[in-house]
Amino acid sequence: MELLKLVVFISIIGTSVGFLPNPFSAININDYTHTDITEIGILKAVAKFFEQHPVQQCKPCTPGSLTGLPDITARKLYDTYYGGQESEKRFQEAIDDIVKQNNKVDQDHFSEAAWHFNGEQIKEGNAKMQNLRDTVIQILNNTAPNYDAAREVVGQYLHLLQMFYSNTNWVEMSGSVLYRPLGITGQPIMAAAPPSVDTCRSCGPTLNTNCASNLIVPHNFLTSSYKSGQDISKPMKDPSTHNTGKCSHGGPRDTSAVTSAAVGGINKDSMDPGYSPHAHLHEKAAEAAIEHTRLFFEDPMTGLRTVVGDDKFQDLLQIRAGKSLVFVIDTTGSMGKDIAAVQNKTAEIVRETQGTANAPYNYILVTFNDPGNLTTVQKTKNPDDIQNWLGAIVVHGGDDCPEFSLTGIQAASTVAMPNSDVFVFTDATPKDPQKINYITSLITEKKLRVQFLVTGTCTKRRNAYYAINGNTRGHFYRLKI
Structure with missing residues (x-):
């Protein structure tokens, strides 16, 4: 030696x-x-x-x-x-x-x-x-x-x-x-x-x-x-x-x-x-x-x-302290009947943390649509900004069922600070499943907590899910990864 x-x-x-x-x-x-x-x-x-x-x-x-x-x-x-x-x-x-x-x-x-x-x-x-x-x-x-x-x-x-x-x-x-x-x-x-x-x-x-x-x-x-x-x-x-x-x-x-x-x-x-x-x-x-x-x-x-x-x-x-509060929201047309509930739920999450010891360093809103290049990212330290952005969301497009949800999650994971909470709202299966390994690695590296809220998969499967679990439109379930 x-x-x-x-x-x-x-x-x-x-x-x-x-x-x-x-x-x-x-x-x-x-x-x-x-x-x-x-x-x-x-x-x-x-x-x-x-x-x-x-x-x-x-x-x-x-x-x-x-x-x-x-x-x-x-x-x-x-x-x-x-x-x-x-x-x-x-x-x-x-x-x-x-x-x-x-x-x-x-x-x-x-x-x-x-x-x-x-x-x-x-x-x-x-x-x-x-x-x-x-x-x-x-x-x-x-x-x-x-x-x-x-x-x-x-x-x-x-x-x-x-x-x-x-x-x-x-x-x-x-x-x-x-x-x-x-x-x-x-x-x-x-x-x-x-x-x-x-x-x-x-x-x-x-x-x-x-x-x-x-x-x-x-x-x-x-x-x-x-x-x-x-x-x-x-x-x-x-x-x-x-x-x-x-x-x-x-x-x-x-x-x-x-x-x-x-x-x-x-x-x-x-x-x-x-x-x-x-x-x-x-x-x-x-x-x-x-x-x-x-x-x-x-x-x-x-x-x-x-x-x-x-x-x-x-x-x-890598000197930022604190965490990000991140919302990833599907803005395709099929979300039309859910979007009001999504806006209410996200606003509630912001209010729960605002002004407390758990208040995030910044807020991030990612919206995704079809095609994937319509994904947008907005960042702010002002909770009023995120509330205004959430209230201004308008759904459109996305005629088929699968959507670019993983593209949205990738955009969010890239800009989120480590140990952050990421809330994903979508009613469709991902159209970009080839990204799953990269995104999983990114989420693991940054120790993000990703929670899927609302919906399920496409229409038939979603209705079946509601029937089995007794959920109704506008109520949320969570799946952690």
């Missing part, structure tokens, strides 16, 4: 070309890893959101009370904000998904310098960031966003963002000040040093030599470290006859750091000088990466929350 752990550890270190992936791969116990940087940055972004949207349980909930939490964790943030009444489980799962995709870049793109801002691929790395940011905004702006796909892209984007601070000379020039144009489409960035410009001087023949002052690049240029084994090779200069050259990444797994001038390196991945020639700047690089990770989500001008809105920000990070 110990040998296996050692092999896994060496494998992780060998595929890392920037901040180390997680605490298990850290060289120094105080190292900031991609996991730490990503998690802290997200937690601070959500803490700021919570401060701006206080709840009764949060005491006090003033500026700095949450963003200033020492050693912040998802559990500590939720306990402070919700008074221990809500679980952070889904929020932590969203963080873990993003962290996983961040770390996966090291595995999938280890040899591609641009994915790590290595090899002076400044322009190329920035272009990847711009493309990823535009992609995640496009995903989230869809009518039905794929939040899993969005979290995957966010993880990749954050990997590149964090690599910029570890592998380029920005921190050496500016400390922990953020480079705000990075990754924003339409924002120009500084140029990389031309091939003819040497950027580093040799700082000694051994890995542990102090390299704190080895950068010689002019201040109007960005540069970054070259690492052996990647698709952009360091320009070769004989270290026995040349003292200057392009900067290496450095560390025990970068042969370019000793075979080509300038000898040494500039990476800031760890506090250990044997691994990171610029170990003295590790904390500043990590601070900048954490702060920029936070601002990726909540910058008032370019942050994801600003661009896509609070609702999608909350759904992306």
Whole structure:
């Protein structure tokens, strides 16, 4: 078992070309890893959101009370904000998904310098960031966003963002000040040093030599470290006859750091000088990466929350609390004699919860008809809105018996919060039974309670059901799934 752990550890270190992936791969116990940087940055972004949207349980909930939490964790943030009444489980799962995709870049793109801002691929790395940011905004702006796909892209984007601070000379020039144009489409960035410009001087023949002052690049240029084994090779200069050259990444797994001038390196991945020639700047690089990770989500001008809105920000990070109260209603013509009873029953359900401790976070009304593309979804936090929408329902169409009830349930399950109640009103068998497995999986995953009310199946079978059970039109029976 110990040998296996050692092999896994060496494998992780060998595929890392920037901040180390997680605490298990850290060289120094105080190292900031991609996991730490990503998690802290997200937690601070959500803490700021919570401060701006206080709840009764949060005491006090003033500026700095949450963003200033020492050693912040998802559990500590939720306990402070919700008074221990809500679980952070889904929020932590969203963080873990993003962290996983961040770390996966090291595995999938280890040899591609641009994915790590290595090899002076400044322009190329920035272009990847711009493309990823535009992609995640496009995903989230869809009518039905794929939040899993969005979290995957966010993880990749954050990997590149964090690599910029570890592998380029920005921190050496500016400390922990953020480079705000990075990754924003339409924002120009500084140029990389031309091939003819040497950027580093040799700082000694051994890995542990102090390299704190080895950068010689002019201040109007960005540069970054070259690492052996990647698709952009360091320009070769004989270290026995040349003292200057392009900067290496450095560390025990970068042969370019000793075979080509300038000898040494500039990476800031760890506090250990044997691994990171610029170990003295590790904390500043990590601070900048954490702060920029936070601002990726909540910058008032370019942050994801600003661009896509609070609702999608909350759904992306799975931080909504409370439940949805969802009504899925068949509006085909055959419901004509039942619709008044349906409206009365739904209004009663809303009144039962309104203003109580069980009041939902939001109300959702889904109506479905024939064809399935007539399905509509309306969401509100105002109980008066849902009452008005319910009262305005008009039945029409749907001449045959089977209807698109599963399409309606799918639409409801997609937008409903976890652990929600979903009430389905229909008088027909489903016309779209092929969706049952997917919908069952979705309902199970989100732990929805789905209840069918009213009717039965088509006319003959429905009349038989009433005859057997003594029901009359306008009375409801419930079937839970």
